[in-house]
Amino acid sequence: MPVNLRLPEAVSVPGVKASTCAAGIKSNGTDDMVLFALEPGSVTAGVFTQNTFCAAPVTVAKQHLSSQHGQIRALLINSGNANAGTGHDGVTVATEHCAAVANALGCDVEAVLPYSTGVIGEPLPNQLMKDHIPQLVAAATESTAALQQAARGIMTTDTVAKISSKQITIGDQQVTLTGMSKGAGMIEPNMATMLAYVFTDAAIAEKDVNTALKTAVDQSFNAITVDSDTSTNDACMLCATGVGATLAPSSEHWPVFQQALNELMLLLAQAIIRDAEGATKFITVSVEEGASQADCRKVGYAIANSPLVKTAMFASDANVGRLLMAIGKVGLPGLDPYQVTVNINDLPVFDGGQLHPDYTEARGSEVMQATDITVSVNLGMGNERMSVYTSDLSHDYVTINAEYRT
Amino acid sequence: MPVNLRLPEAVSVPGVKASTCAAGIKSNGTDDMVLFALEPGSVTAGVFTQNTFCAAPVTVAKQHLSSQHGQIRALLINSGNANAGTGHDGVTVATEHCAAVANALGCDVEAVLPYSTGVIGEPLPNQLMKDHIPQLVAAATESTAALQQAARGIMTTDTVAKISSKQITIGDQQVTLTGMSKGAGMIEPNMATMLAYVFTDAAIAEKDVNTALKTAVDQSFNAITVDSDTSTNDACMLCATGVGATLAPSSEHWPVFQQALNELMLLLAQAIIRDAEGATKFITVSVEEGASQADCRKVGYAIANSPLVKTAMFASDANVGRLLMAIGKVGLPGLDPYQVTVNINDLPVFDGGQLHPDYTEARGSEVMQATDITVSVNLGMGNERMSVYTSDLSHDYVTINAEYRT
Numbered sequence: 155m156p157v158n159l160r161l162p163e164a165v166s167v168p169g170v171k172a173s174t175c176a177a178g179i180k181s182n183g184t185d186d187m188v189l190f191a192l193e194p195g196s197v198t199a200g201v202f203t204q205n206t207f208c209a210a211p212v213t214v215a216k217q218h219l220s221s222q223h224g225q226i227r228a229l230l231i232n233s234g235n236a237n238a239g240t241g242h243d244g245v246t247v248a249t250e251h252c253a254a255v256a257n258a259l260g261c262d263v264e265a266v267l268p269y270s271t272g273v274i275g276e277p278l279p280n281q282l283m284k285d286h287i288p289q290l291v292a293a294a295t296e297s298t299a300a301l302q303q304a305a306r307g308i309m310t311t312d313t314v315a316k317i318s319s320k321q322i323t324i325g326d327q328q329v330t331l332t333g334m335s336k337g338a339g340m341i342e343p344n345m346a347t348m349l350a351y352v353f354t355d356a357a358i359a360e361k362d363v364n365t366a367l368k369t370a371v372d373q374s375f376n377a378i379t380v381d382s383d384t385s386t387n388d389a390c391m392l393c394a395t396g397v398g399a400t401l402a403p404s405s406e407h408w409p410v411f412q413q414a415l416n417e418l419m420l421l422l423a424q425a426i427i428r429d430a431e432g433a434t435k436f437i438t439v440s441v442e443e444g445a446s447q448a449d450c451r452k453v454g455y456a457i458a459n460s461p462l463v464k465t466a467m468f469a470s471d472a473n474v475g476r477l478l479m480a481i482g483k484v485g486l487p488g489l490d491p492y493q494v495t496v497n498i499n500d501l502p503v504f505d506g507g508q509l510h511p512d513y514t515e516a517r518g519s520e521v522m523q524a525t526d527i528t529v530s531v532n533l534g535m536g537n538e539r540m541s542v543y544t545s546d547l548s549h550d551y552v553t554i555n556a557e558y559r560t
Numbered sequence: 561m562p563v564n565l566r567l568p569e570a571v572s573v574p575g576v577k578a579s580t581c582a583a584g585i586k587s588n589g590t591d592d593m594v595l596f597a598l599e600p601g602s603v604t605a606g607v608f609t610q611n612t613f614c615a616a617p618v619t620v621a622k623q624h625l626s627s628q629h630g631q632i633r634a635l636l637i638n639s640g641n642a643n644a645g646t647g648h649d650g651v652t653v654a655t656e657h658c659a660a661v662a663n664a665l666g667c668d669v670e671a672v673l674p675y676s677t678g679v680i681g682e683p684l685p686n687q688l689m690k691d692h693i694p695q696l697v698a699a700a701t702e703s704t705a706a707l708q709q710a711a712r713g714i715m716t717t718d719t720v721a722k723i724s725s726k727q728i729t730i731g732d733q734q735v736t737l738t739g740m741s742k743g744a745g746m747i748e749p750n751m752a753t754m755l756a757y758v759f760t761d762a763a764i765a766e767k768d769v770n771t772a773l774k775t776a777v778d779q780s781f782n783a784i785t786v787d788s789d790t791s792t793n794d795a796c797m798l799c800a801t802g803v804g805a806t807l808a809p810s811s812e813h814w815p816v817f818q819q820a821l822n823e824l825m826l827l828l829a830q831a832i833i834r835d836a837e838g839a840t841k842f843i844t845v846s847v848e849e850g851a852s853q854a855d856c857r858k859v860g861y862a863i864a865n866s867p868l869v870k871t872a873m874f875a876s877d878a879n880v881g882r883l884l885m886a887i888g889k890v891g892l893p894g895l896d897p898y899q900v901t902v903n904i905n906d907l908p909v910f911d912g913g914q915l916h917p918d919y920t921e922a923r924g925s926e927v928m929q930a931t932d933i934t935v936s937v938n939l940g941m942g943n944e945r946m947s948v949y950t951s952d953l954s955h956d957y958v959t960i961n962a963e964y965r966t
Contacts, residue, residue, distance in 0.1 A: 206895050207888030239884050241898070241914035274881025275915050340868055340885060381867040382788075383882075384889035461787040461867070461953075462746055462961055469962035475680025476789075478645050479746060482613030483790035489612050492647070508647035509681050547867075549958050555868055556875035 157436040157525050157545070159428040161318040161421060164301055167332045168355040169193035169395025171294035174307035177286040179234035179272070179279060185307035187283065189290040190229040190351065191259060193395045198226035198267070199363040201371055203343070203388035210237045210244030211268040212387060214252065218264040224360035227265040228255050229351065229391065230287075231308050233336075237270040237278045238386040247280045254284050258291035271336065271349055271387050272310055305334040308349055311554060312338045316425040320414045324407045327399040329356045331414055335422040339431040339555060341380035342459070343388050350375060350390040350422055355398035356411065362403055367392040370415045374423035377451075378543045380430040381551075382459040390419075427543045432551030435467050437544050438528040445536040449486055453531060454542030456480045464547030467527065472518025474503045481531060493534030499524060563842040563931050563951070565834040567724040567827060570707055573738045574761040575599035575801025577700035580713035583692040585640035585678070585685060591713035593689065595696040596635040596757065597665060599801045604632035604673070605769040607777055609749070609794035616643045616650030617674040618793060620658065624670040630766035633671040634661050635757065635797065636693075637714050639742075643676040643684045644792040653686045660690050664697035677742065677755055677793050678716055711740040714755055717960060718744045722831040726820045730813045733805040735762045737820055741828040745837040745961060747786035748865070749794050756781060756796040756828055761804035762817065768809055773798040776821045780829035783857075784949045786836040787957075788865040796825075833949045838956030841873050844934040844947055851942040855892055859937060860948030862886045870953030873933065878924025880909045887937060899940030905930060 171191040179186040192198070200219055202212050219226065230251055237244045252266035259266075270278065294300070305315035317334040337348025358366070367390070375390055392415075401411050428436050439457045444450035457463055460480040466473035477496055481489075496504035501521045503513050577597040585592040598604070606625055608618050625632065636657055643650045658672035665672075676684065700706070711723035723740040743754025764772070773796070781796055798821075807817050834842050845863045850856035863869055866886040872879035883902055887895075902910040907927045909919050 204891055205885060205888035206891060207884040207897050236881070239881060239910065239914060241912060243914070274884060275910075340882075342889075383866050383868045383885060386881075386885050386888060460789050461957075462789050465958055465961035468958065471962070475642070475645060475792075476746075478613040478680060479611060479789060479792050482611035482792060483748075485610055485612060491613050504645065504681075506647060508645060508649070547958060549955055551867075552871055552874065552953060552955050552958055555871035556877070 156314055156429040157433050159314065159425055161316065161425060164298060164317040164319045164332050165330060166296055166298045166301060167330050167353040167395065169196060169397035170353045171296045172300040172304040173290050173293035173295060174303045175286050175290055177282055179232055185303065186232055186234045187286055187290060188231040188304045188307040189294055190304065191294040192227055192393055193397055194227065196226060196393055196395045197224045197358060197360050197363050198391060198393045199224060199367045200389055200391045201367065203385055205384050205386045207239060207386050209270055209387045210240055211248045211270045212389060213245055214248045215267040215269065215389065218252065218267055221264050224363060225265060226267055227261040228259055229267050229269065230255050231269040231349065232283060233308050233310055234272040235270060235276055235278050236272050236274045236387050239275040240277055243277065247278050250280065251283055251287065254287040255291060258288050269349060269389055271308065274386060301332060308336040310336065311431055312336050312429055314429055316422055316429065318418060318421055320418045322410050322414045324399040324401065329354060329399050329411065331418050333418050333422050335426055337426045338429055339380055340383045340385040341378060341426060341430065342382045342384050343375045343378065348385055348388055352392045352418065353395065355395050357396035357398065357400040358394040359402065363392055363394050365403065366412055366415055369412060370419040373416065374419040377541060378423050378427050379455060379458050380427065380545055424543055427545050430545035431554045432548040433545035434548050435546040436526050437467055437546065439542045439544065440528055440530045442530065442532045442539045443536060444533045444538040447538045447540050450538055450540035451542065452484050453481055453533065454540055456484045457529060458542045458544035461547055467546035468548045470522040472498055472503065472522045474509060477529060478504065488535065489533060495532040497530040498522065499528055562720055562835040563839050565720065565831055567722065567831060570704060570723040570725045570738050571736060572702055572704045572707060573736050573759040573801065575602060575803035576759045577702045578706040578710040579696050579699035579701060580709045581692050581696055583688055585638055591709065592638055592640045593692055593696060594637040594710045594713040595700055596710065597700040598633055598799055599803055600633065602632060602799055602801045603630045603764060603766050603769050604797060604799045605630060605773045606795055606797045607773060609791055611790050611792045613645060613792050615676055615793045616646055617654045617676045618795065619651055620654045621673040621675065621795065624658065624673055627670050630769060631671060632673055633667040634665055635673050635675065636661050637675040637755065638689060639714050639716055640678040641676060641682055641684050642678050642680045642793050645681040646683055649683065653684050656686065657689055657693065660693040661697060664694050675755060675795055677714065680792060707738060714742040716742065717837055718742050718835055720835055722828055722835065724824060724827055726824045728816050728820045730805040730807065735760060735805050735817065737824050739824050739828050741832055743832045744835055745786055746789045746791040747784060747832060747836065748788045748790050749781045749784065754791055754794055754832065758798045758824065759801065761801050763802035763804065763806040764800040765808065769798055769800050771809065772818055772821055775818060776825040779822060780825040783947060784829050784833050785861060785864050786833065786951055830949055833951050836951035837960045838954040839951035840954050841952040842932050843873055843950050843952065845950065846934055846936045846947045848936065848938045848945045849942060850939045850944045853944045853946050856944055856946035857948065858890050859887055859939065860946055862890045863935060864948045864950035867953055873952035874954045876928040878904055878909065878928045880915060883935060884910065894941065895939060901938040903936040904928065905934055
């Protein structure tokens, strides 16, 4: 059960068609192949995992995206198998699937990007997938229902589909942004996330799609963690179909677009945490008055990734000691413990080198009954701030990961 | 139940007296104060936690050790309360306890070092502890039984006392090394461990005691992790009473002493992992052919701290994908996935960018039935190596840490 997950409803995006099918890669018979077909002239940007053992489709998608300068016509995704740790054969197979899509759609093979998520180390069922590609291409439809089905089709250990939209007005034109994300474990993205796709009908130049994506990712998908583990298959894509209003950073409307994109991507990133493996709490770690944003991020992640903090959260235990331990283990040069304050939601718990004088076990226990918890840390060193989002560490996390074969 | 923990028996050390009592700091009535009294002329070296929120006794012990140039007469330890996050009052109290010991023993206050371990953020029961100090000093005895009782007295979530000895022959003299350690959670020491005390009757100069300690710590207490969390109270001490044979690095016998110390400290560090919170497996991550020892350490800790690797270990799942993910997330410059090999115990599981051709699920499952697991990673980049030791992540780890108030 996701923790307080409420997403605004999704709508379709002019210029984006989607289709799904159950090819049999997943053993439970649910959809495991998804195709997005984009209007000619669409511009796509992406960020990908920095894991050295990145999956074959990541290698292929980066090459294709770069050689096409963002002129992409289709994205092909499979769930149930990560096509990672599969050597040169994995790259060959991913490229063959792109060719099959290109053949059916009538475009260059490099205008197709492949994505995989699921079990690592096993070969993709190559022929099985190839057999389903023509029907996928033929079935692609521009509709809200098709996008919603796609959001379900990319799921692995997720318990719900994560899809949402924002609409803004640019002059007299409406611009739509619709995005989806998947992922529930192996989540500490580094310049990317498990899988996230955001589509807009705006017309935007390649370099500006890149800038908008990177700006939004930095405070959303690069600010979440479930378990500190960076996946081999992370990818986050932004596709602008160009069917609607033209936008550029020089335009007065650009900040409105960037803001809408930031908010949508933050919602989708937080949705991953709210649906994280075994999550019973959604935890925001807000670090303020840091000397740099990098310092704030380090402290935020030290708290968010600490197994002892996460198990205390699971127990609804206002364990101040573990919060201090986690802040202190970063070893920030110049940090003065006597200047640090810590709040849990609205309750001050630590101040002046010791527990806050008004803090009591009873108050700590009361505030921790909430399912949304904000730990606010003031470092007293400067003017920068950064928030990081995480889940707790529960028995269900252990059960899920002791049973699921990544 | 510790995982395959077998320690050679401990013996007493000439020049070291110990005593314990149950002052009532721990609610369960077991021993919670320990005193070690050292022969005049003893030389002590120590390494301490690098956590910025280090506990008051760490601050005091470092000051005293430095101002005395290692000429220490007594170590006072309490369990059940960490005296951390207790502000200036915490430092005052720790110093008062040193003064009480010094008064009873007839030495300088700075010749006494204080240590605490247990709950963070609560004030020490000052008067209660002071009241018990005279009897502790009076009861100190040079015996094996007293050392064994001390090893129990420093325990918190440990399930067994961890104490062992080594004896070596230097010319015609026997030299004894006896050490003890405690700790089962909040364990990723950084230049130190939870608490470890090693005593020897050898006569060694201050700088040489320091060198010997740091050398031994690097491959033992600085190579273990339970949960990636660095405690506020870590300390690892080496005390040489000088009652026995004289030793210096220039002596032909020094390597024998250093080797014995290394082996003893590795045993004690590994004992912490074998008794780690909820541990069902003892895991050695052996990283070979690295470009540097630092690289090997990074890869070792990335695997050892990965919640996904640790839950797979708990499930006896030979999850190669998670091992690759953990190696890859380090982002070692120049690492070529096609050059990396991975073995689990004697079974080759990954080679040439993909699963080893002889690997089968059945073989993986068979090798994972062992309780002692060695993951060997060959990076194919150089000639350095490093081993890191860790435990798995089980339901009991979550239960213990959702219930225990650090």
